Amino acid sequence: MADAGIALVRRPGPRLAEGLVTHIERRPVDLALARRQHEAYTAALRAAGWAVRAVPEADDAPDAVFVEDTVVVCGDVAVLTLPGAPERRAEVAGTEGVVRDLGLTVERIAAPGTLDGGDVLQAGGTVYVGRGARTNEEGICQLARLLGGRRVVPVDVRGALHLKSAMTALPDGSLIGVPDWVDTSALPALRVAPEPSGAHVVVLGPEHLLLAASAPRTADLLAADGFRVTVVDIGEFEALEGCVTCLSVLVPTRLS
Numbered sequence: 001m002a003d004a005g006i007a008l009v010r011r012p013g014p015r016l017a018e019g020l021v022t023h024i025e026r027r028p029v030d031l032a033l034a035r036r037q038h039e040a041y042t043a044a045l046r047a048a049g050w051a052v053r054a055v056p057e058a059d060d061a062p063d064a065v066f067v068e069d070t071v072v073v074c075g076d077v078a079v080l081t082l083p084g085a086p087e088r089r090a091e092v093a094g095t096e097g098v099v100r101d102l103g104l105t106v107e108r109i110a111a112p113g114t115l116d117g118g119d120v121l122q123a124g125g126t127v128y129v130g131r132g133a134r135t136n137e138e139g140i141c142q143l144a145r146l147l148g149g150r151r152v153v154p155v156d157v158r159g160a161l162h163l164k165s166a167m168t169a170l171p172d173g174s175l176i177g178v179p180d181w182v183d184t185s186a187l188p189a190l191r192v193a194p195e196p197s198g199a200h201v202v203v204l205g206p207e208h209l210l211l212a213a214s215a216p217r218t219a220d221l222l223a224a225d226g227f228r229v230t231v232v233d234i235g236e237f238e239a240l241e242g243c244v245t246c247l248s249v250l251v252p253t254r255l256s
């Protein structure tokens with residue numbers, strides 16, 4: 001059964017260990033283990049009802065596995081990004097082919113705008129966009145125009161790579177994360193995640209969440225709230241500042 005929608009993923013390439021690190025110390029990455037972790041992550045999406053669609057691999061792009069950063073899907077519109085890190089811009093072409101195949105309306109961020117998908121958090125009817133090292137004001141303005149009609153709220157991010165490194169949303173649109181990493185004055189209440197990696201929650205279904213194994217206290221907290229919580233070990237991606245959110249783009253089934 002795969003009725004939740006389509007999940008875009010991209011397998012880790014041979015140069016994964018060369019991926020960018022900004023806020024953490026570089027440590028070695030075990031490519032074979034990363035590939036196994038990615039398969040388990042993909043299996044968790046499938047088990048939750050998502051039809052997994054592979055974006056063509058991009059072997060020369062070490063960070064290509066973090067496919068979320070290449071596109072923002074909002075309703076029927078797919079906005080191809082212009083990643084803030086020049087090293088990552090070649091990743092977008094492969095994603096474009098797939099979103100065109102899905103029949104989405106394709107738009108794109110253009111220079112001098114920059115925008116990473118990891119900075120875009122859709123929560124309820126609001127689109128929060130992180131303003132920081134990877135996403136600039138011009139990128140946010142372009143996104144707001146392309147998503148015309150949606151409420152777009154810029155949020156300053158400090159000390160974290162992306163907005164979704166710092167906070168994500170639960171199925172009811174409420175926020176969970178690390179208050180020190182975002183300008184909370186732009187936000188409604190932000191529930192404090194007991195550990196930093198608990199800031200990253202993927203909504204697999206109305207009562208089903210995906211979390212990293214490195215966030216056991218957050219997993220317990222959300223399970224106590226009544227959520228079904230699936231946990232995956234993504235340690236080799238966390239070594240490159242990745243999280244559960246950035247390894248996929250979920251395109252929910254549109255009900256008509």
Ligand SMILES: NC(=O)NCCC[C@H](N)C(=O)O
Pocket residue numbers: 019020021022063066068069085088117118119161162164165240241242243245246
């Ligand atoms: N959305 C995300 O959180 N993406 C993680 C990207 C990690 C990658 N090493 C980078 O620095 O771009």
